[in-house]
Amino acid sequence: MRSKKAIWITAVTVVVAAAAAAAIYHFWPKPEPAPIIVPNLITVQKDTISVQIKGSGATKATEQTIVYAADQGNVNQVLGKLNMDVKKGQVLMTYKGTDVSKDMRQRTTTLQQQQSDLHDKQEQYKQLVMDGTSQTDIDSARLGIEKAKTDIASTESEIAQLQKDQIPHNPLVAPVSGTITKVSIVPGGAVSNGAEVFTIVDYHDLSATIQVDEMNIPKIHTGMKASVQLDALPDQTYTGRVSAIANEGSIKNGVSTFAVTIHLDRAPNAKAGMSAQATIFVEEKKNIPVLPLETVNQRDGKYFVQLQGKPDPQAPAGTSPVPVEKEVKVGIHNESLIEIKSGLKEGDQVIGPEADMFGDTGLSMDSSDAAMDTSSADTGTASDTDSSTSTDSSSSTDSSTSTDSTDSTNSNTSTDSTSSSDNSTSTDSTSTTSSTSNDSTSSTGGSSQ
Incomplete structure (x- = not known):
């Protein structure tokens, strides 16, 4: 009877040892292969x-035109209004004709008197010649006639100028198309020749001025192609060419940048002052x-x-x-x-x-093997005055294992090992002095017979 019991205990011991060896082999960390x-x-x-060289900035009107008065006179009408769109050749201002009626009456009276005086001098001259007066008196009379004629000519010239002054100067017209942004005259006011009277800006002819780092400025030249995108119109891309490069840069936070102006070919829907992102095409090779x-x-x-x-044939393998x-x-x-x-x-x-x-595994050095990616998250130990100890351990990927074994050496020991995918570990073991059991059970899948 005792012999059968010993055989049974030996068999159980062998099974438990084999299971333990298999578990150790499976869970023991594998040595990492040498990196290649x-x-x-x-x-x-x-x-x-x-x-390409990129920069950011804003759009602006390419040019503004200042319109100067061509003649001196008084303003009759101001046809160009602030913020008004005008076309080239459109009348902006008209002049008043000069009121010369008073001067004209004076000059006319003077002319009549001068003409009458000339007639008298001519008659005197004839009489002196007929009377055989001395040559000196005749010459003096002749000089009086010449002077009268000169005075008449001067008065006639003044009258002609007054007649011209009555005619208004030619109207002032817009030299370019655009929008009037400044008006410096009022109806009825006086204006002098060369005075600034209007400012016209063509908002349909836009440029984008961007800031470019000083290191890139030597690569940029006028005439280079560029593309411009506006933050307010992200779906449109405008084309243009570099039209100007600043000769002097500005320094901000220790960085020097230069203003580069790109003249846009066409700018539908764009307005001056919009934020712009520009790309300058410096060079391309295909x-x-x-x-x-x-x-x-x-x-x-x-x-x-x-x-x-x-x-190297003498180098170690994998070198x-x-x-x-x-x-x-x-x-x-x-x-x-x-x-x-x-x-x-x-x-x-x-x-x-x-x-x-890692050789041919396809994993980088800092990757980890899935079979080695295990962790013990929790460990609990309980002991009481009856010498009862409980330990529950769990470690696995997608399997559960339960093993109950009882050995009798004047003690009773029970081990419960459970594996689950939640990576939790617990071990329950209980030892009772002077108790003996003849049964041992091993099961898989969490069931015990």
């Missing part, structure tokens, strides 16, 4: 590089060999790339070949691509930023 550095090879390809900018290193004014070297440096000639570049002018050709490969990998 796989070169990131990048191929020289043909592409297009567009060099179908040229290029590499990502980060694959080319600069040193001492020269440019280099890294090529994959030949494997990457030592890279080989090669000098190249470069051309234009933007924020992502750089032109390769010589040293490499299309299809050649260079080493880019390295990627550390």
